[in-house]
Amino acid sequence: MSNHSIAGSQADDDLNGKAKWLMAFVFIALCLLVIRLFYLQVLMGAHYDDLAQNNRLRILTVRPPRGKIVDRNGLTLADNRPAFNVVVVPEDLENRAATVRRLAYLLDRDPEEIDKAIKSGSGKPYEPVAVARDVSFDAMSRVEMELYSLNGVAIEATAERDYVDNGLAAHVLGYLGEVTKAEIDKHPELDYVQGDLVGKSGVEQTFENELKGVKGARVVEVDAKGRKIRIVRDVPPTSGRELRLSIDKRLQAIARTAIADKYGAVVAMDPRTGEVLVMVSTPDYDPNMFLTPIAPESWQQMMEDPLHPMENRALRGQYPPGSIFKAFMCIAALESGTMTPEQEVYCPGKFYLGRHAYRCWQPRGHGRVNMISAMEQSCDVYFYTLGMALGIDTIHDYATRYGFGSRTGIELKPESAGLVPSQDWKRRRFHKPWMQGETVLTSIGQGYLLTTPLQIATGISAVVNGGHLYQPTLLAGGRPVVKRELHIPEADTQIVRAALRAVVEGQHGTARSIRDTMFSIGGKTGTAQVARGMISKRSDASDIPYELRDHAWFVGFAPVENPEIVVVALVEHGGHGGSITAPIVKDVIKGYYFLKGLKDEQLLEKTQ
Numbered sequence: 310m311s312n313h314s315i316a317g318s319q320a321d322d323d324l325n326g327k328a329k330w331l332m333a334f335v336f337i338a339l340c341l342l343v344i345r346l347f348y349l350q351v352l353m354g355a356h357y358d359d360l361a362q363n364n365r366l367r368i369l370t371v372r373p374p375r376g377k378i379v380d381r382n383g384l385t386l387a388d389n390r391p392a393f394n395v396v397v398v399p400e401d402l403e404n405r406a407a408t409v410r411r412l413a414y415l416l417d418r419d420p421e422e423i424d425k426a427i428k429s430g431s432g433k434p435y436e437p438v439a440v441a442r443d444v445s446f447d448a449m450s451r452v453e454m455e456l457y458s459l460n461g462v463a464i465e466a467t468a469e470r471d472y473v474d475n476g477l478a479a480h481v482l483g484y485l486g487e488v489t490k491a492e493i494d495k496h497p498e499l500d501y502v503q504g505d506l507v508g509k510s511g512v513e514q515t516f517e518n519e520l521k522g523v524k525g526a527r528v529v530e531v532d533a534k535g536r537k538i539r540i541v542r543d544v545p546p547t548s549g550r551e552l553r554l555s556i557d558k559r560l561q562a563i564a565r566t567a568i569a570d571k572y573g574a575v576v577a578m579d580p581r582t583g584e585v586l587v588m589v590s591t592p593d594y595d596p597n598m599f600l601t602p603i604a605p606e607s608w609q610q611m612m613e614d615p616l617h618p619m620e621n622r623a624l625r626g627q628y629p630p631g632s633i634f635k636a637f638m639c640i641a642a643l644e645s646g647t648m649t650p651e652q653e654v655y656c657p658g659k660f661y662l663g664r665h666a667y668r669c670w671q672p673r674g675h676g677r678v679n680m681i682s683a684m685e686q687s688c689d690v691y692f693y694t695l696g697m698a699l700g701i702d703t704i705h706d707y708a709t710r711y712g713f714g715s716r717t718g719i720e721l722k723p724e725s726a727g728l729v730p731s732q733d734w735k736r737r738r739f740h741k742p743w744m745q746g747e748t749v750l751t752s753i754g755q756g757y758l759l760t761t762p763l764q765i766a767t768g769i770s771a772v773v774n775g776g777h778l779y780q781p782t783l784l785a786g787g788r789p790v791v792k793r794e795l796h797i798p799e800a801d802t803q804i805v806r807a808a809l810r811a812v813v814e815g816q817h818g819t820a821r822s823i824r825d826t827m828f829s830i831g832g833k834t835g836t837a838q839v840a841r842g843m844i845s846k847r848s849d850a851s852d853i854p855y856e857l858r859d860h861a862w863f864v865g866f867a868p869v870e871n872p873e874i875v876v877v878a879l880v881e882h883g884g885h886g887g888s889i890t891a892p893i894v895k896d897v898i899k900g901y902y903f904l905k906g907l908k909d910e911q912l913l914e915k916t917q
């Protein structure tokens with residue numbers, strides 16, 4: 310074979326080899342293309358279809374208006390008003406840093422605050438994130454003028470919560486706040502997303518499911534810049550349910566005016582149903598302030614405020630009841646047969662237990678007193694004597710029957726239980742035996758005994774209504790819930806009512822300054838000692854540091870013969886119940902009759 314033939318054969322072999330490599334490369338390339346197409350079309354088809362659709366169609370969540378909250382007469386306590394939020398769609402932002410800086414300038418906000426809001430979104434690229442809530446008209450106008458150049462930014466019309474009377478019933482209504490990640494994770498079935506507002510306290514929290522409504526959806530077509538072109542489909546939201554409370558808004562305002570700038574609580578209740586007509590706690594706050602993000606330092610300052618404006622003193626504050634407890638001592642005496650109404654005790658101004666003298670509030674004493682006159686003048690020696698005859702465990706038994714030492718079960722949370730001491734309680738708590746002197750103190754509502762204003766209202770309601778211990782409620786029109794039937798004989802009820810009436814209408818009554826010729830009032834003053842040895846002989850107590858002054862109580866009810874309203878007022882470190890809290894209670898009772906008269910006149914006009 311010639312060299313030329315050999316060379317040609319080698320050339321053919323090289324060509325064949327290169328052709329095979331080329332075919333192999335083409336085959337591999339085709340395989341990779343097929344695999345890639347399979348990945349894009351089959352495995353990732355839904356994802357890219359979603360991206361494509363979102364480039365043209367967006368599904369926007371439409372938040373529902375929150376349910377309206379009204380009082381027992383249909384007057385508005387919390388409603389909704391039109392508002393505007395500035396929202397950002399993260400995926401549509403072309404230059405995030407520049408957009409954040411521009412929005413911060415237009416809204417007069419900190420850029421870090423806006424950037425943080427964007428980062429806190431749901432993580433879905435096309436889910437709008439609110440970076441500024443309830444902006445002013447001027448701020449909205451400034452943003453609107455630049456929307457064309459702010460890709461990914463939009464103005465969202467929404468319904469904002471409106472507490473129409475600011476802080477009038479703040480502790481009852483509660484407030485709203487942005488849902489936390491923990492709340493979203495805990496309740497996935499509630500369809501919460503970052504930015505939603507939820508109830509954080511009060512009835513807003515308790516009835517969150519009823520008030521929040523059901524979200525709607527809106528499908529909109531957008532252009533390449535994410536700007537809305539038209540609405541393709543609209544599924545309207547369902548508004549939250551209207552909530553009717555037992556609170557009487559006008560009477561609440563009267564009570565709030567009556568307590569003025571004092572710190573304490575006022576509770577009014579219908580003793581025939583357990584419906585709460587008034588619940589005031591002072592100092593209070595404006596729930597509207599929480600509708601926009603509150604600065605961390607402002608929140609911390611509020612939480613550390615020594616006056617605790619966020620605390621509902623009506624059901625969270627725990628105080629010695631003082632002489633108000635004497636009404637329950639009388640019931641215990643009558644029911645147990647320990648003392649009759651006519652039985653007298655001599656009060657020389659002191660009660661001796663061994664060598665120790667327990668003083669009556671009246672140093673010169675009250676002389677001979679029976680149950681009614683002892684209540685009328687709030688004679689301590691009479692009740693010291695009665696307490697020793699009853700014994701601490703009997704006192705504990707009767708007090709707990711009337712709801713002391715346990716939560717009332719009202720819809721609001723959290724609620725304090727208070728404390729009713731006993732021999733067993735002290736052994737468990739302090740590993741020490743009960744002392745007789747402690748029984749003496751408990752018999753006039755001092756010592757370890759602690760109650761809340763709501764417990765007092767509930768317990769006194771049962772005393773004057775014949776023994777029906779109702780569970781207090783903030784909902785109007787429901788069926789009354791009787792927690793316990795105490796079966797007080799009518800004769801005993803009449804005696805205690807007469808004793809409480811004497812406090813106001815008796816010649817020596819400790820609250821005779823509030824008697825009124827237009828209607829009958831029964832009641833009881835209470836001065837609860839805060840620090841032993843700090844009872845001032847001066848009516849203004851100006852010689853005692855404020856935090857050591859006595860708490861002032863008064864509980865009243867009307868009319869005496871067939872009670873329709875029970876009112877409790879507490880003023881922290883207020884001093885004497887007869888001069889400080891009794892006028893507050895009288896104002897509320899007068900307001901009740903005035904409003905009832907207006908209602909009766911309106912009904913009369915409709916029937917004519």
